Amino acid sequence: MADFLQENDLVTLRNRFKKDAELLLHSISEEGIDEKSKYNKDVKPLPRINRHSVFWILASVGLTYYVDFFVEIMENEDIKSWWFNVGLVLLGVCLSLAAFCIVYLEWYRGIKHYEQEYPAIPPVTTAAFIAASCSFNIALWPVWSFFTPVILFTQFMGVVMLISLIG
Incomplete structure (x- = not known):
């Protein structure tokens, strides 16, 4: 029974890390998109004549x-x-x-x-x-x-x- 609990705990821990990793990656990608769109709004195109x-x-x-x-x-x-x-x-x-x-x-x-x-x-x-x-x-x-x-x-x-x- 001790082996079963350890295995079950390990599966639970792995699933929790997987879910946390997905949330973390999702929030980073949303922040990256927000930063890119904010950056694109702030950046002016280069002048034609330079x-x-x-x-x-x-x-x-x-x-x-x-x-x-x-x-x-x-x-x-x-x-x-x-x-x-x-x-x-x-x-x-x-x-x-x-x-x-x-x-x-x-x-x-x-x-x-x-x-x-x-x-x-x-x-x-x-x-x-x-x-x-x-x-x-x-x-x-x-x-x-x-x-x-x-x-x-x-x-x-x-x-x-x-x-x-x-x-």
Whole structure:
């Protein structure tokens, strides 16, 4: 009989701890939800125009002017045209996939999480962009030498920040 009482007491104790743990977890999750909703009410969205975006846009515009970016692209004979054309095609693939995701999937069909519906789009776009940037660096290396990656990165950041202000 002593074994039975000990076993019964153990079951009762375990059930009491289980119930207390459930209540504790439930109250913590409710407090966490309350804290999150209070935090979300207090947090203001970041301003669209900030120092970071202004810096990259101005750096891109200044660099475009300083190195005669478009004149060099159009007229310089040292550019490796095959690599440049490959870069243009890959950049076109990236922009087409981005337009497909933003315009068709998000705006037209209302799909916010398109990476769940079409899981191949993000890695394909990323791979195409990396390959495009490598192609552009190879193509434009004879023009700006070791400044080429810095110039192209600055142009990329300027365009991204400008798009973030528009969108």
